[in-house]
Amino acid sequence: MPSQSHPEVSAPEAPADRVPDARLLTDAVTRLRRALRASIRSEYPWEKLPMAQVELLQVLGEHSPARIGDLATRQRLAASTVSGLIGQMITSGLVAREVDPADRRASVVTLTEAGREQLTSWTQAHERRLDAAVHALDDDERAAVAAALPALFHLAEYLGEPPGGGTAD
Known part of the structure; x- marks a missing residue:
């Protein structure tokens, strides 16, 4: 698939007392998460589940049956919220x-x-949408995304996300 033109994204300058990469990474992750949530609605417009419920479905798809307390711990939410x-x-x-x-x-x-x-349908729609977006990147960008994945998983583990405990948007 031919590469599409991408507007240049200018990242905000980091304050002198902070690590520039940390701010840029935070901005990139925030924007990516927001874009993923919005894009799934365009691919899967009938989907009305809140992301918190989708994420619980994803966890239950991997770890079922589960107690409410275990789900709360895994999702880093209060047990009353999960309940x-x-x-x-x-x-x-x-x-x-x-x-x-x-x-x-x-x-x-x-x-x-x-x-x-519901989980299977949502996952398939999400993967189609993400695959299309990744394939719209040029070869170097796709390679950079693929190369960054192991480091991003390690970063999540370092920040406290248990291996295999994360969910995709």
């Missing part, structure tokens, strides 16, 4: 609450078939 989101997702039929077979006093959350279908 509220899960309640909404139960009402929508995306997840179910069941008795924990390991501790009958506790409950776990699992994806329903509708939740799996």
